[in-house]
Amino acid sequence: xxxxxxxxxxxQQQLREPADESPIVVHFGAASSKRDATIKDVTDAxxxxxxxxxxxxxxxxxxxxxxxxxxxxxxISMAILVLTLGTVYAGLFKQDVHSFLPYLAGGFIVxxxxxxxxxxxxxxxxxxxxxIKQGGIPQLLHILRTxxxxxxxxxxxVSVMVLLYIWQPxxxxxHLVLLIPGLALMLINFVWISLIIGILCTxxxxxxxxxxxxxxxxxxxxxxxxxxxxxxxxxxxxxQLNPFYYLxxxxxxxxxxxxxxxxxxxxxxLFAAAGSYLAFRLFARTRHRIAYWL
Amino acid sequence: MLxxxxxxxxxxxxxxxxVMIEFPIYSAHGRSxxxxxxxxxxxxxxxxxxxxxxVVSALxxxxxxxxxxxxxxxxxxxxxxxxxxxxxxxGVYEPMAGTISVCGHVGSLIDLTLGMDMEASGYxxxxxxxxxxxxxxxxxxxxxxxxxxxxxxxxxxxxxVRTYSSGMMLRLAFAISTSITPDILLMDEWIGAGxxxxxxxxxxxxxxxxxxxxxxxxxxHSEEIIRDNCTRAMWFEKGGIRSDGNPxxxxxxxxxxxTREHG
Numbered sequence: 001x002x003x004x005x006x007x008x009x010x011x012q013q014q015l016r017e018p019a020d021e022s023p024i025v026v027h028f029g030a031a032s033s034k035r036d037a038t039i040k041d042v043t044d045a046x047x048x049x050x051x052x053x054x055x056x057x058x059x060x061x062x063x064x065x066x067x068x069x070x071x072x073x074x075x076i077s078m079a080i081l082v083l084t085l086g087t088v089y090a091g092l093f094k095q096d097v098h099s100f101l102p103y104l105a106g107g108f109i110v111x112x113x114x115x116x117x118x119x120x121x122x123x124x125x126x127x128x129x130x131x132i133k134q135g136g137i138p139q140l141l142h143i144l145r146t147x148x149x150x151x152x153x154x155x156x157x158v159s160v161m162v163l164l165y166i167w168q169p170x171x172x173x174x175h176l177v178l179l180i181p182g183l184a185l186m187l188i189n190f191v192w193i194s195l196i197i198g199i200l201c202t203x204x205x206x207x208x209x210x211x212x213x214x215x216x217x218x219x220x221x222x223x224x225x226x227x228x229x230x231x232x233x234x235x236x237x238x239x240q241l242n243p244f245y246y247l248x249x250x251x252x253x254x255x256x257x258x259x260x261x262x263x264x265x266x267x268x269x270l271f272a273a274a275g276s277y278l279a280f281r282l283f284a285r286t287r288h289r290i291a292y293w294l
Numbered sequence: 295m296l297x298x299x300x301x302x303x304x305x306x307x308x309x310x311x312x313v314m315i316e317f318p319i320y321s322a323h324g325r326s327x328x329x330x331x332x333x334x335x336x337x338x339x340x341x342x343x344x345x346x347x348x349v350v351s352a353l354x355x356x357x358x359x360x361x362x363x364x365x366x367x368x369x370x371x372x373x374x375x376x377x378x379x380x381x382x383x384x385g386v387y388e389p390m391a392g393t394i395s396v397c398g399h400v401g402s403l404i405d406l407t408l409g410m411d412m413e414a415s416g417y418x419x420x421x422x423x424x425x426x427x428x429x430x431x432x433x434x435x436x437x438x439x440x441x442x443x444x445x446x447x448x449x450x451x452x453x454x455v456r457t458y459s460s461g462m463m464l465r466l467a468f469a470i471s472t473s474i475t476p477d478i479l480l481m482d483e484w485i486g487a488g489x490x491x492x493x494x495x496x497x498x499x500x501x502x503x504x505x506x507x508x509x510x511x512x513x514x515h516s517e518e519i520i521r522d523n524c525t526r527a528m529w530f531e532k533g534g535i536r537s538d539g540n541p542x543x544x545x546x547x548x549x550x551x552x553t554r555e556h557g
Contacts, residue, residue: 026385026394026395026396026397027393027394027395028385028388028389028393028394048425050425050430050431051425051426054421054422054425055409055422058411058414058418058422061413061414062411062413062414065413066413130405130408130409131408131409131426132386133381133386134384134386134402134404134405134408134426135381135384135385135386135400135402136384136385136400136402136428137426200327204326204327204330205326206326206327206328207327210327288388291381291386291387292317292318292387293320
């Protein structure tokens with residue numbers, strides 16, 4: 001490809017370019033490179049963040065527009081869940097309620113974000129059928145919109161943590177700063193996970209229930225409801241080899257005023273790199289077919 | 295006939311080179327992961343899946359070149375390939391074979407209300423529609439008063455769109471959609487705003503939009519619209535171009551064929 005050629009997805013947003021700039025030429029079909037087209041899709045999606053943020057916000061608003069409590073319904077149910085489960089499980093696992101309740105709350109808040117995002121990414125493309133068939137919007141944008149929407153909805157649950165901070169101010173300390181790298185790594189990992197799931201679920205319509213089941217299993221093998229230390233040592237591989245354990249810890253530990261396990265950041269960076277590579281390969285192969293599958 | 299204004303972008307062009315687009319028809323089986331896995335593990339011998347994949351050919355060996363200043367009317371029966379062609383220009387469907395080259399910015403007015411949210415206010419909808427059409431927030435800020443003016447909706451713009459009548463809704467959608475400046479404009483049927491008082495304004499606005507546009511593609515069943523607004527017509531039949539040329543000639547050919555076919 002020569003320098004004058006730009007892939008197709010940029011066509012619409014180039015509207016904003018000054019009138020005297022040289023026009024873009026777009027080739028697709030045999031003359032276009034799938035790799036370049038995919039890179040263009042990704043960069044365009046990132047550059048048009050205004051669009052996915054606006055669409056995501058509208059999704060959130062639409063969901064709660066006429067509800068008095070809006071997204072805080074989820075928060076209330078979360079608070080009740082944590083309170084009841086926390087009391088029962090603290091008894092079952094012979095844990096101290098004082099420290100177990102915040103642990104459980106942090107775990108559930110993060111886990112809810114994970115499952116919400118992954119489950120909804122199954123319909124990220126099919127739910128945006130109208131937009132996709134109009135053209136001019138990068139495909140990755142629909143994935144980013146889904147992640148952003150879930151981020152906003154689940155961010156409301158942080159108010160449960162605020163209640164816990166009022167109860168136990170000692171949970172708040174400088175480790176909270178680690179929430180920033182933790183969340184960043186989590187979101188980066190979500191992008192490739194959601195992209196892969198979004199593509200596969202658009203092609204194979206029997207997949208979404210299977211994803212739901214897998215998440216259920218993942219919930220049990222990931223220390224959300226129990227502490228990793230309560231597992232007998234011969235079973236500790238269950239969480240040590242589980243990338244989702246580190247994904248959860250990266251966000252949960254700072255919220256509880258602790259540093260995440262030492263391996264967390266290297267594992268998550270590796271997970272993101274390997275996953276993004278795989279997702280990119282899949283995306284490059286299937287991106288142009290998504291519209292046909294809808 | 296409407297004369298397209300001379301634009302700074304004389305390089306605008308659309309070129310189709312032996313383009314073929316076909317749609318796979320997936321049965322419940324074809325969409326099943328289980329079946330795909332079985333096929334994979336058994337070397338593709340199970341069932342009729344991939345070997346007998348049914349495809350519908352939507353565009354078949356379509357070649358043409360559209361230059362700046364051309365207003366092209368697409369005619370033909372439903373399912374002849376007109377809408378697929380529009381979507382192919384918009385980049386929705388990438389060809390299975392052949393090449394599509396698009397030089398210029400594509401603006402699609404195929405669905406005017408796409409992305410509009412009934413629960414959101416008129417202003418919110420202006421913003422989201424403009425973002426979808428590719429405008430930046432700064433450009434939207436610059437345009438929003440102008441668009442609001444055109445709608446003549448006044449205070450209603452602060453209300454949720456679900457409270458609008460269908461005429462008001464159409465005005466809003468129309469005002470937003472005609473505020474863009476694309477090089478290549480796609481329309482599926484002529485767009486208009488229903489109520490009588492608005493018609494004149496709408497017509498003027500649409501003509502000004504067409505004047506700013508380098509190449510227009512419009513699919514229409516109306517002979518009048520294509521004769522009045524187009525410099526060229528293409529008659530699609532079973533996914534191929536049956537005839538391409540001056541709108542009057544193409545329509546004449548189309549009619550003589552219709553009478554032959556249907557008595």
